[in-house]
Amino acid sequence: AQSVTQPDIHITVSEGASLELRCNYSYGATPYLFWYVQSPGQGLQLLLKYFSGDTLVQGIKGFEAEFKRSQSSFNLRKPSVHWSDAAEYFCAVATPPGGTSYGKLTFGQGTILTVHP
Amino acid sequence: DAGVTQSPTHLIKTRGQQVTLRCSPKSGHDTVSWYQQALGQGPQFIFQYYEEEERQRGNFPDRFSGHQFPNYSSELNVNALLLGDSALYLCASSFAGAYNEQFFGPGTRLTVL
Numbered sequence: 001a002q003s004v005t006q007p008d009i010h011i012t013v014s015e016g017a018s019l020e021l022r023c024n025y026s027y028g029a030t031p032y033l034f035w036y037v038q039s040p041g042q043g044l045q046l047l048l049k050y051f052s053g054d055t056l057v058q059g060i061k062g063f064e065a066e067f068k069r070s071q072s073s074f075n076l077r078k079p080s081v082h083w084s085d086a087a088e089y090f091c092a093v094a095t096p097p098g099g100t101s102y103g104k105l106t107f108g109q110g111t112i113l114t115v116h117p
Numbered sequence: 118d119a120g121v122t123q124s125p126t127h128l129i130k131t132r133g134q135q136v137t138l139r140c141s142p143k144s145g146h147d148t149v150s151w152y153q154q155a156l157g158q159g160p161q162f163i164f165q166y167y168e169e170e171e172r173q174r175g176n177f178p179d180r181f182s183g184h185q186f187p188n189y190s191s192e193l194n195v196n197a198l199l200l201g202d203s204a205l206y207l208c209a210s211s212f213a214g215a216y217n218e219q220f221f222g223p224g225t226r227l228t229v230l
Binding site: 004032034090092094095101104109110 | 121148150152157158159160161162165172173175207209211214216217218219220221222223224226
């Protein structure tokens with residue numbers, strides 16, 4: 001069964017500092033990987049996704065993520081954080097087309113990001 | 118272009134009651150998925166509907182049921198509500214052939230007293 005671990009429940013950074021949010025997944029082959037962001041009381045907004053190809057993917061709002069097969073990781077990064085980035089971030093894994101669970105996203109527990117001025 | 122819409126925004130019920138939540142998918146999408154997000158947790162997959170049929174189901178009891186209409190909108194029904202059913206219920210839409218690329222609505226906050 002697929003699973004996702006986000007080791008950091010809460011991260012605090014200063015505005016302008018760099019950011020890295022960790023995500024480790026469990027899946028037998030190369031999965032589809034996603035990062036979503038959720039502001040308080042809101043739904044989920046897709047930041048970026050990885051299906052195949054270049055292991056460094058660019059997303060919206062200046063975010064990027066790198067897929068590392070050897071470490072089963074898909075960490076999210078941003079070089080300079082803005083106060084508006086404060087939110088909760090979720091990593092998700094999904095089965096590629098043809099898999100038995102194709103269409104089911106499995107999420108991690110989330111990482112809450114606080115940004116200090 | 119309207120995104121995914123859900124109604125109602127908030128709902129308060131008592132234990133043992135039944136509830137129906139509604140979702141309209143993003144324009145051009147024909148597949149609807151439902152997720153439960155308990156406080157402090159990540160969303161958990163309940164089920165996914167395509168062509169008015171349930172094509173995938175997560176680990177939820179039969180008290181959770183759904184329906185998809187010919188216009189692709191969907192309902193989530195929960196019977197015999199328990200306190201533990203209190204959560205944010207998220208609807209996501211996608212289109213056949215790209216089931217994983219899901220766009221989420223704002224959610225319905227259900228409180229069970």
